[in-house]
Amino acid sequence: MTVAPSRSPRSSAELIRAEEPVLAHNYHPLPVVVARAEGAWVEDVEGRRYLDMLAGYSALNFGHRHPALIEAAHRQLDRLTLTSRAFHNDRLARFAESLARLTGLDMVLPMNTGAEAVESGIKVARKWAYDVKGVAPDRATVVVAADNFHGRTTTIVSFSTDETARAGFGPFTPGFRVVPYNDLAALEAAVDETTAAVLIEPIQGEAGVVIPDDGYLRGVRELTRRAGCLFVADEIQSGLGRTGRTLAVEHEGVVPDVLLLGKALGGGIVPVSAVVARREVLQVLNPGQHGSTFGGNPLAAAVGSAVVELLETGEFQRRAEEAGVVLREGLTALVGKGVRGFRARGLWAGVDIDPAVGTGREISESLMREGILVKDTHGSTIRLAPPLTITDEELRTALGALETVLRKGA
Structure with a gap:
């Protein structure tokens, strides 16, 4: 140093x-x-x-303290840090446009922490199931993998298989089905007409960097497409360059319906996360149905835009x-x-x-x-x-x- x-x-x-x-x-x-x-x-x-x-x-x-990211943060600190989403700010559109372009998806829901991105993704998937797929009210299910790690909120630990994360925090949120990771047959058996989404990590980080067999992610993509449910990929740890690709799903040429990002998106400076999805999916949200005072704040958007710029070079x-x-x-x-x-x-x-x-x-x-x-x-x-x-x-x-x-x- x-x-x-x-x-x-x-x-x-x-x-x-x-x-x-x-x-x-x-x-x-x-x-x-x-x-x-x-x-x-x-x-x-x-x-x-x-x-x-x-x-x-x-x-x-x-x-x-990457110089480009520190510079972006310093510049923004001298101008504007927070408006809340009650108003527009001059950094958010650029951030959303560049992140959507980087991921090959359409729309962005900015949040703060990774767990918030997961919670938001679950809400969006359920809303889509009711509004678009036609699942009966309060019947939507989400299929997840054993040994997952998606965060530590009450809802998320409800579908964890780690007893250290769960013990003492019940009662748990219903609506989740757990299947073995890397097992397409078990996944197919768990999916039915109530399934809103399959939520998985393309590589399970907390479990010990567990990499699925070649073809597993393609199989998940094909299965969810056939079943008429969403493929939600949690790339909060695996995404944004970590695995040698922008996204871990790219190793199998897969594009999910919903992508969950966080961690590196804030450049190690501020917490920044996002739900990035197809337009048909994120358009189910209407004003008042979801939000965050700090989500999409100008400082976060400025740093997030600088992160995307770094990744755009490859x-x-x-x-x-x-x-x-x-x-x-x-x-x-x-x-x-x-x-x-x-x-x-x-x-x-x-x-x-x-x-x-x-x-x-x-x-x-x-x-x-x-x-x-x-x-x-x-x-x-x-x-x-x-x-x-x-x-x-x-x-x-x-x-x-x-x-x-x-x-x-x-």
Whole structure:
């Protein structure tokens, strides 16, 4: 990083202890307190540097403080930040037009967080089922996949199969059918005349970067078209360059009816999400039926437009594909040496650690001590999702640190 570090008057340990009595304990973060960041690197309050191999669960696809995104935010901060949707603003149309063009769809519903995009997508799918498909009132169903992760709101955890996410939060919202992921026969058996939509992640991120078989997404597209229901693709983690394509569905040449975006859409600066869909679908919403005070605010629209501009060049998609080769080669060399297996597409990997070496949490903590930041999921798996700006040399540094940690054991 080129900017001179600014030291906190309190140490990492002091700041972590200070959080304990005042913050809800809904996270179990690694014991590192980040104070500054740039590109693929972060710095803690003591000035120690770490290579960020998580990138905010894909929210930082373009790295920390990408100059074009920071400039767009600064320009907009000097002009206008919020109007609410009670009025128009001069940034929103450009954002919506460019995002629709990038995705090959027609209309955009801007929101803030990924969970809001999912909730909005569910509402839109149900409204479409009643107004267009003709499903009887309050009978619409949505088919989802087991081991999904779409957020943590009450409705969304209603169709989660993760008991940690569900336990203690019932009663749950009805109207969902859960089928195994990557199983077209089970999906077809669950779809009927009440089905409004099939909602899936093209790659399941939280589950450990689970990639379906070739042909699965095409099968979902064909099945939903035949059944007269919507294909809703949650690309909040997988989209916007992460897998070597703008969208993960592009690996199979598939265009869903509804696309859910978030995380990287805000460039790591502000929360920005969107439901992007065919005109026939989003036109079912009328004034007063859905909204958000901050959704589509001028600052978010300015940053989101700058994100789309970066993606329109194709540079980041190419970089994810090229660097993904380095990542896969490095992980392949570690299989049988503490890695039981892995799944990877572009710059995204789920790495299964041999339990004899350590848990995912233990390996993450050991890597932190080596100056590499990753995060565990589901016990023995760690996720790698570095910024798309990472260099081959930096990737090899991270892979070398993983090899060292595995050799030593947690």
